[in-house]
Amino acid sequence: MAKQPDIELVALTKRYGDAVAVDSISLRIPAGSYCCLLGPSGCGKTTTLRMIAGHEEATEGDIILGQENITILPPAARGTAMMFQSYALFPHLDCTDNVAFSLKMRGVDKDTRRSRAVDMLKRVHMDAYAGRLPSQLSGGQQQRVALARALITDPQVLLLDEPLSALDPFLRIKMREELKSLQTRLGISFIHVTHSQDEAMALADLVVVMNAGKIEQAAPPREVFNKPASAFVARFIGGHNVLPAAVARAPVVPGADGAPFVAIRADRMSVQVGTSAVAGATSLQGVARSVEYLGSTVQVGIDVIGLDTLSATLSEARFDASPVRPGEPVLLSWNPEDVHVLGR
Amino acid sequence: MNRLKSWVTYLQVAPLALVFLLFLIVPIATIVVVSFFDYNTTQIIPTFVLQNYEELLLSPVTWRTYLQTIQFALITWALTLVIGFTVAYFVAFHVRSPTIQTVLFLLCTIPFWTSNVIRMISWIPFLGRHGLANTTLMNLGLIDQPLEFLLYSEFSVVLAYVHLYALFMVVPIFNSMMRIDRSLLEAARDAGATGWQTLVNVIVPLCKPGIAIGSIFVVTIVMGDFVTVRMMSGGLSASVGLMMANAMSLLQYPAAAANAVVLLLLVLFIVAAMMRLVDIRKEL
Numbered sequence: 001m002a003k004q005p006d007i008e009l010v011a012l013t014k015r016y017g018d019a020v021a022v023d024s025i026s027l028r029i030p031a032g033s034y035c036c037l038l039g040p041s042g043c044g045k046t047t048t049l050r051m052i053a054g055h056e057e058a059t060e061g062d063i064i065l066g067q068e069n070i071t072i073l074p075p076a077a078r079g080t081a082m083m084f085q086s087y088a089l090f091p092h093l094d095c096t097d098n099v100a101f102s103l104k105m106r107g108v109d110k111d112t113r114r115s116r117a118v119d120m121l122k123r124v125h126m127d128a129y130a131g132r133l134p135s136q137l138s139g140g141q142q143q144r145v146a147l148a149r150a151l152i153t154d155p156q157v158l159l160l161d162e163p164l165s166a167l168d169p170f171l172r173i174k175m176r177e178e179l180k181s182l183q184t185r186l187g188i189s190f191i192h193v194t195h196s197q198d199e200a201m202a203l204a205d206l207v208v209v210m211n212a213g214k215i216e217q218a219a220p221p222r223e224v225f226n227k228p229a230s231a232f233v234a235r236f237i238g239g240h241n242v243l244p245a246a247v248a249r250a251p252v253v254p255g256a257d258g259a260p261f262v263a264i265r266a267d268r269m270s271v272q273v274g275t276s277a278v279a280g281a282t283s284l285q286g287v288a289r290s291v292e293y294l295g296s297t298v299q300v301g302i303d304v305i306g307l308d309t310l311s312a313t314l315s316e317a318r319f320d321a322s323p324v325r326p327g328e329p330v331l332l333s334w335n336p337e338d339v340h341v342l343g344r
Numbered sequence: 345m346n347r348l349k350s351w352v353t354y355l356q357v358a359p360l361a362l363v364f365l366l367f368l369i370v371p372i373a374t375i376v377v378v379s380f381f382d383y384n385t386t387q388i389i390p391t392f393v394l395q396n397y398e399e400l401l402l403s404p405v406t407w408r409t410y411l412q413t414i415q416f417a418l419i420t421w422a423l424t425l426v427i428g429f430t431v432a433y434f435v436a437f438h439v440r441s442p443t444i445q446t447v448l449f450l451l452c453t454i455p456f457w458t459s460n461v462i463r464m465i466s467w468i469p470f471l472g473r474h475g476l477a478n479t480t481l482m483n484l485g486l487i488d489q490p491l492e493f494l495l496y497s498e499f500s501v502v503l504a505y506v507h508l509y510a511l512f513m514v515v516p517i518f519n520s521m522m523r524i525d526r527s528l529l530e531a532a533r534d535a536g537a538t539g540w541q542t543l544v545n546v547i548v549p550l551c552k553p554g555i556a557i558g559s560i561f562v563v564t565i566v567m568g569d570f571v572t573v574r575m576m577s578g579g580l581s582a583s584v585g586l587m588m589a590n591a592m593s594l595l596q597y598p599a600a601a602a603n604a605v606v607l608l609l610l611v612l613f614i615v616a617a618m619m620r621l622v623d624i625r626k627e628l
Contacts, residue, residue: 054534075530075534076533076534076535076536076537077536082534084527085527088527088531090532090546092549092550101532101545102537105532105536105537105545153536
């Protein structure tokens with residue numbers, strides 16, 4: 001297989017009138033990686049994807065694929081293929097013709113394009129449904145056909161716009177695995193837009209957390225989770241308690257602007273009934289607000305005066321060793337080495 | 345309990361069924377019955393004769409008139425289809441703002457604020473021998489003699505038809521177009537389709553139900569028309585509707601009724617053929 005190209009975004013900007021949707025973002029996505037653009041709705045992740053696909057014109061900046069500047073090329077000339085959020089299968093064409101559509105546009109003759117389409121349907125295990133119309137397929141099946149249609153052009157980069165959001169939770173996890181294994185097999189880059197941190201964590205080699213048109217952090221999932229770059233990332237990723245540094249009694253990093261925050265993973269918190277301090281740990285006095293049993297873990301929500309609700313994720317065994325009930329005064333404590341100082 | 349329920353169901357469909365019976369079934373049945381009556385110059389004789397159909401179908405005038413009417417219908421259909429599709433395409437896909445879409449759509453309906461007849465008559469001063477069109481062309485020096493074909497000709501009949509009925513094409517096609525998911529057009533572009541290829545491979549197939557509905561409107565209206573032909577051809581062209589109107593003015597009701605039955609069968613056949621080609625049910 002030929003060496004796949006990297007993708008690079010250089011100061012990419014999209015403005016609608018005065019509103020800035022994407023604010024001068026720069027990013028390098030290494031070849032053959034699974035990249036997730038993660039963020040709340042309206043953060044600019046879909047606009048970024050659509051600019052890479054060529055369905056949205058960049059106001060400023062460049063998109064480089066390998067050695068080539070593709071910023072102003074039409075979608076089909078970029079070496080990218082897009083899978084749309086609602087799959088956008090042509091309702092009047094059966095699966096084979098849907099998959100063969102781009103070949104037809106290029107003037108490939110009927111027999112060749114149909115046999116290639118059936119081959120592609122085989123790869124996504126949909127050859128048994130080749131003659132069906134999209135309306136006769138389930139959501140998961142439609143998605144596979146949409147994948148086959150995107151892949152038949154041999155793209156160097158596959159762009160996926162919230163591909164799993166239309167599926168039920170069970171199917172979502174199954175298709176998630178399939179997407180990942182397909183990406184590994186093909187060795188091409190996937191850029192996947194999602195607002196689900198679970199999805200991004202499970203799939204991505206590179207998680208790009210976006211907020212208000214800017215990139216907050218671009219890093220492998222473990223790094224994003226263990227060393228969130230900002231309070232926004234820590235809150236959005238979940239599983240963290242974000243505290244003002246003064247409350248956490250953390251060493252304040254020099255040069256950090258404003259009132260710095262710290263993040264502490266919820267599963268590194270300890271909770272015990274009562275008010276006596278724990279030796280060698282930092283602690284806060286609070287009141288248990290909620291106790292949720294989640295199977296392998298127990299989630300305890302704790303109100304501390306002057307702060308947002310904090311949470312502690314305890315293993316079942318740890319919870320059972322010192323159970324807490326809602327309304328009881330508790331002591332929330334953590335080890336100083338688990339405190340992560342946030343940049344902003 | 346069940347018997348009561350089925351009574352309630354019948355009661356619920358009764359009003360519509362009555363309306364259909366009274367305003368559709370009864371009149372058509374009457375026409376069919378009358379078409380078998382005999383007549384002379386003074387009266388209609390209730391009996392059963394096939395003479396009306398014999399006279400109708402054996403006359404070369406009938407065949408010529410039917411051919412003429414079908415020709416009008418075909419030309420009008422083709423022109424309204426092209427114009428209707430183009431207008432609908434422009435409003436649906438080229439105009440981005442929904443407000444302007446609505447405004448343009450309402451603009452299309454303005455001609456319908458006046459009656460058919462007034463809209464037709466308004467062409468006469470424009471197209472006449474000393475009308476606006478001829479005067480302008482002559483003043484510009486483009487022609488020496490007034491163009492005779494402009495008014496009281498097949499040209500003016502078709503022009504009036506297209507003017508009157510293009511909207512019946514625009515509305516259903518526009519409706520079909522607005523239902524097309526815009527991401528399908530992006531998907532086509534993503535697959536390398538040019539604008540023309542997208543039109544042929546995606547938009548036209550998805551507009552088929554709208555095209556079929558518009559075609560049914562235009563063809564059935566033109567097939568049954570007589571006012572437009574009478575006014576715009578100045579009596580030089582004929583149509584099936586005009587034939588019937590003439591028969592009725594001579595009080596030959598059974599002859600007109602027989603003609604009506606034949607026309608009804610022909611139009612039903614055309615509509616059935618169109619419905620076979622396109623499934624319009626999903627549009628309703």
